[in-house]
Structures are given as structure tokens and as C-alpha cells.
């Protein structure tokens with residue numbers, strides 16, 4: 345690590361602290377993520393999901409892992425540096441972002457998702473904090489480490505973010521897939537457009553209630569599997585017709601509302617795939633698709649190989665070609681090069697009953713008993729949220745408006761996605777009542793005082 349000069353801590357997550365640093369050898373600014381737990385062998389580091397998945401990703405909208413260094417049993421990830429995350433951009437804002445900005449950002453993220461879903465990976469913890477920004481470039485970060493659950497607590501505990509958690513995960517489905525990322529993106533898009541979280545649940549049961557308040561409760565037509573999942577848990581959905589998303593997002597365009605409606609469909613099968621989303625009318629002005637997600641036959645890109653709908657200079661994409669894994673004890677260098685894709689893909693144990701062990705920027709649960717803290721959500725509307733005042737169901741899906749814009753994007757729509765199986769052991773299920781606020785599905789209370797309900801950071 346002598347090669348790097350740490351300048352400033354820029355992030356403190358559950359698993360690691362992140363620093364802006366300079367590579368003294370070439371002057372390059374990098375991000376150094378110093379992991380909080382110790383690693384006693386290089387093999388252990390190599391088996392981390394974050395390493396396994398990120399080293400296989402080479403996309404302009406996925407943060408590049410340059411090196412992995414183990415020194416004195418401490419693990420460091422050397423990554424490309426990004427200026428901030430989307431939550432930081434949102435939290436002090438009063439005026440919502442222009443829809444064109446949201447469009448450009450989301451277009452980039454959906455491209456990254458199309459790329460990784462095609463390769464059999466899905467993120468499972470999409471949230472504004474994990475979407476990093478530099479100028480108008482957005483990149484997905486924080487891959488899969490949280491799936492690495494076999495090591496000693498507390499740093500390997502799984503922490504997921506409730507506000508963006510898909511209903512099938514909330515209802516403890518034993519099999520779910522990349523559609524969970526699509527749900528999270530719907531919630532994130534809405535939050536970007538309104539500066540308010542769309543489903544700010546204070547517990548898992550309240551999370552489902554918040555969802556029902558917006559999109560109405562599911563029925564045999566909209567999500568039969570969901571009713572079965574609920575029945576298996578002895579959970580009763582609150583009988584709510586829901587609001588109108590356009591009322592919650594008054595200034596959003598009909599295309600934005602339509603896309604969010606389809607992304608936040610109860611039934612994961614009814615959510616569009618990432619590649620389909622790129623063809624949605626909301627993105628009609630965004631035509632650039634990076635070479636990395638184009639079918640090989642499509643030829644070279646017509647715009648520079650940058651990122652985002654606006655396109656960026658080519659040097660950015662070229663920076664991401666190689667990297668090295670290294671350790672100083674014992675010395676060993678291993679090249680990062682894309683290897684054959686794992687058929688297992690992302691595996692992350694989901695623990696739904698308790699809260700995050702420590703610093704986590706969002707309402708989360710993990711399998712520790714520690715309480716968690718939250719920082720206030722900017723402009724959190726609380727009960728003033730208009731979703732609580734309206735009662736009309738959303739359209740089942742907005743897929744009808746998906747438009748075909750090019751041969752390339754048409755081909756993208758046929759990208760395959762590998763399903764994954766959740767490995768969590770299910771504990772006994774208590775009887776749950778609709779809208780139950782006192783305890784979570786697994787019987788552990790995570791209710792917090794009303795004044796703190798709509799805050800983001802969980803406190804010990």
C-alpha cells in the first residue's frame with residue numbers, strides 16, 4: 345500500500361471505509377476501499393463475491409476494480425474514483441432534478457444492468473448510495489460483497505436495503521432473479537424525480553403496506569404467486585386499492601410514470617428486463633448503447649465509447665481494460681481478466697429479520713441484533729406523502745408502451761437472465777396482520793419512533 349497516499353475518507357459502509365487516494369507512481373486518483381474485517385489468506389480474498397463478480401465486469405457504467413491488495417491481513421480494493429453517490433446528490437436538494445438528468449442517469453444504469461444481467465449476475469442491493477456519480481457519468485458500485493456470508497460477523501453480515509427491496513424478497517420467495525433490481529430501479533427513479541423515497545417502510549410489514557398504498561394490494565390476476573407466498577407466511581395483505589403514481593409524482597412525465605409503474609409491478613415476471621427498459625418511450629431520446637452491451641455483429645459504436653446518453657470522451661472507457669490482484673504477504677500478483685462466467689452467479693444470503701450491524705446509509709435488516717441508525721432523509725414527507733391520500737390502483741404494467749427503436753436494442757431485449765436461489769434458512773413464521781407495524785415478518789421489532797421513521801441511517 346506504500347504506492348498509495350490516502351487523502352480523505354469519502355465513504356464508510358458496512359463492510360469497508362472508502363478513501364480518495366493517489367497512486368504515487370503515476371499520480372492517478374483512485375478510490376481505496378479498506379475492508380473492516382481481517383483476511384488471513386489470499387484465497388479467502390479471492391473467494392469474495394465482490395472480487396469474483398467485479399473482476400468479470402468490464403462496462404463503462406460499472407465501477408472498475410483495478411487491484412486487490414492484502415497487506416498485514418487487511419484487504420484493500422483499489423477502484424476507479426468517483427466524485428459522489430446519488431444519495432449525496434439528492435440529500436441537500438430542494439428542487440427536483442430535471443427529468444432529462446434523471447433520464448440520462450437511469451439510461452446509464454439500465455445499460456449496466458442489461459450487461460450484468462446478461463452475464464447472469466444481479467446486484468440485489470441497488471440504492472442511491474451504490475450509484476456513483478462523476479460529472480454526468482453514473483456507475484454501479486458495491487457488488488456482491490454482502491453475499492459473502494461465511495466469514496465471522498459482524499462485517500460479513502448481509503445487509504439489504506428495505507426501501508428498495510422487491511416484494512418477492514420481502515415475502516421470502518425461495519427463488520428470485522434480476523427482477524429485484526428492476527423493482528429497486530423503479531423506486532430509485534421515483535425518488536430521483538420527487539426527492540422522496542417511494543416506499544419508505546419502517547419495517548418489513550410497513551414496507552409492504554407502503555407499497556400497497558401506492559400500487560394497491562395484489563390479487564389473483566396481478567400476482568397469484570405473491571398470494572401463495574403470503575399465505576405460506578400467514579401474512580394478509582392490507583386490502584388497499586392504492587393511489588395513482590401520477591399523483592405521487594405530479595411533475596413527472598407520463599412516460600416516466602408509465603416506466604416506474606411497470607418496474608414496480610408486484611409480479612416480477614411483469615417487470616420489464618433491463619434491455620427492454622432501454623427501449624421504453626421514457627428513453628426515446630437516449631439512443632447510445634455502449635459497445636459492451638451491443639451484439640458483436642452490430643459493429644463499432646457510432647459515437648465515442650463513453651458512457652451515458654450524452655456520450656463521453658473515449659479515454660474513459662479505455663481506462664478499464666486491465667487490473668491486477670496483489671498481496672504483499674505473501675507476495676503474489678494475479679491478473680484480473682474476465683474468466684468464464686459463473687453459472688452460480690450472485691449468491692447472497694438474505695436475512696430479513698433484524699437491522700444492520702453498523703453504519704448503513706439506509707433502512708436495512710441483517711442477521712445481527714444490533715440496532716441501526718439513520719440520517720434524516722431530505723425532504724421526507726412522512727404522513728404528508730400524497731400516496732396516503734389517494735385510492736386508485738395503478739395500471740398493471742406499462743409494457744404496452746415499450747417501443748422498438750433500433751435493431752440493436754431489439755436484440756438487447758432478448759438477452760437472457762439467469763435465475764438465482766436464495767439460501768436463507770427460513771425461521772418459524774408468525775401470523776402477520778395487514779399493515780402490522782409492531783414487528784417484522786420474522787418477529788423482530790424494528791419499529792422506530794415516529795420522529796425518526798423517515799430517516800435513512802440506522803443507528804446502533
Ligand SMILES: Nc1ncnc2c1ncn2[C@@H]1O[C@H](COP(=O)(O)OP(=O)(O)OP(=O)(O)O)[C@@H](O)[C@H]1O
Nearest residue numbers: 355357358359360362375423424425426429473486
Ligand atoms: N469507487 C468509489 N469512488 C468514490 N466513492 C466510493 C467508491 N466506492 C464507494 N464509494 C463511497 O463509499 C460508500 C461506501 O462504499 P460501499 O457501498 O462499497 O461500502 P460497503 O461497506 O459495501 O457499503 P454498504 O453498507 O452499502 O454495504 C459509497 O456509498 C460511496 O459513497
